Amino acid sequence: xxxxxxxxxxxxxxxxxxxxxxxxxxxxxxxxxxxxxxxxxxxxxxxxxxxxxxxxxxxxxxxxxxxxxxxxxxxxxxxxxxxxxxxxxxxxxxxxxxxxxxxxxxxxxxxxxxxxxxxxxxxxxxxxxxxxxxxxxxxxxxxxxxxxxxxxxxxxxxxxxxxxxxxxxxxxxxxxxxxxxxxxxxxxxxxxxxxxxxxxxxxxxxxxxxxxxxxxxxxxxxxxxxxxxxxxxxxxxxxxxxxxxxxxxxxxxxxxxxxxxxxxxxxxxxxxxxx
Numbered sequence: 001x002x003x004x005x006x007x008x009x010x011x012x013x014x015x016x017x018x019x020x021x022x023x024x025x026x027x028x029x030x031x032x033x034x035x036x037x038x039x040x041x042x043x044x045x046x047x048x049x050x051x052x053x054x055x056x057x058x059x060x061x062x063x064x065x066x067x068x069x070x071x072x073x074x075x076x077x078x079x080x081x082x083x084x085x086x087x088x089x090x091x092x093x094x095x096x097x098x099x100x101x102x103x104x105x106x107x108x109x110x111x112x113x114x115x116x117x118x119x120x121x122x123x124x125x126x127x128x129x130x131x132x133x134x135x136x137x138x139x140x141x142x143x144x145x146x147x148x149x150x151x152x153x154x155x156x157x158x159x160x161x162x163x164x165x166x167x168x169x170x171x172x173x174x175x176x177x178x179x180x181x182x183x184x185x186x187x188x189x190x191x192x193x194x195x196x197x198x199x200x201x202x203x204x205x206x207x208x209x210x211x212x213x214x215x216x217x218x219x220x221x222x223x224x225x226x227x228x229x230x231x232x233x234x235x236x237x238x239x240x241x242x243x244x245x246x247x248x249x250x251x252x253x254x255x256x257x258x259x260x261x262x263x264x265x266x267x268x269x270x271x272x273x274x275x
Contacts (some may be wrong), residue, residue, distance in 0.1 A: 001028065018043055025182045028175075031055045063076055071163045074156045081151040169197060174249055188230055195225045 003026050013021055021042045027042045038051050045051035078261055199218040264271070 004028070004044065011044070018044060023185075025181070029179075029182075031059060035059060046115070064169060066164065069167065074153065074160050077156055078151065078153055138263055170252060177244070182232070188233065191229060192226070195222055195229075233266065 001024065004027060008024065011018075022042050022044055027044065030037070030039075030042050036052055036056060038048050038055070043051065045054075199222040200215070203214040203218040206214075
């Protein structure tokens with residue numbers, strides 16, 4: 001959609017050889033429904049074969065994004081978990097080797113200095129007291145699927161499958177919801193034509209003073225119908241569309257409600273807190 005918008009901006013429609021200006025919504029719909037077919041209503045490129053090839057690539061990428069989204073993240077998480085476990089194994093092996101060499105060195109020191117047995121046992125007890133706790137296998141108590149603790153690949157796959165299904169269904173529903181703009185645009189065009197035919201065009205056929213008066217009345221009615229129906233409907237359409245974007249799509253994709261509560265600025269609240 002973004003590519004089509006930018007590409008359409010770059011076309012000079014006054015000097016273009018295309019038969020008509022295509023609607024981007026129509027282009028997107030027919031790109032999927034009429035796979036590999038381009039007609040005059042959807043032609044944006046001068047070369048039809050180039051547009052067909054590009055549409056095939058876009059549709060293929062759209063369908064390939066689903067398995068990519070499903071399998072890419074779980075395998076990356078498993079790779080990170082396995083890599084972290086290998087680092088922990090090497091670290092534990094290094095710690096065991098260091099402890100072994102330390103015990104051998106301490107034994108040699110005790111033999112060479114002839115430390116009494118009771119003093120030796122006291123030092124051992126002290127070293128056991130100040131010895132730091134061993135590292136747990138969970139690496140500090142974490143969250144299983146992200147490299148800390150027990151990693152269950154099946155749970156990660158199920159979780160990612162749920163997210164993928166939700167995203168695909170949300171994308172389809174959001175795309176289908178945009179069709180109401182397309183339907184309203186068609187309805188506005190048809191209503192404009194009906195209003196013009198029933199008001200102005202019907203009074204222009206005759207002659208005489210009465211027809212002049214009827215034409216003035218027809219023009220007034222056309223303006224009233226156009227403003228009352230089309231302009232009001234357009235404003236309401238824009239309002240509802242912006243409201244839906246804020247409260248449905250934005251909240252669905254980004255909003256989580258886990259931050260701090262919004263507190264608007266106000267002098268009354270500040271003075272009340274000071275008192």
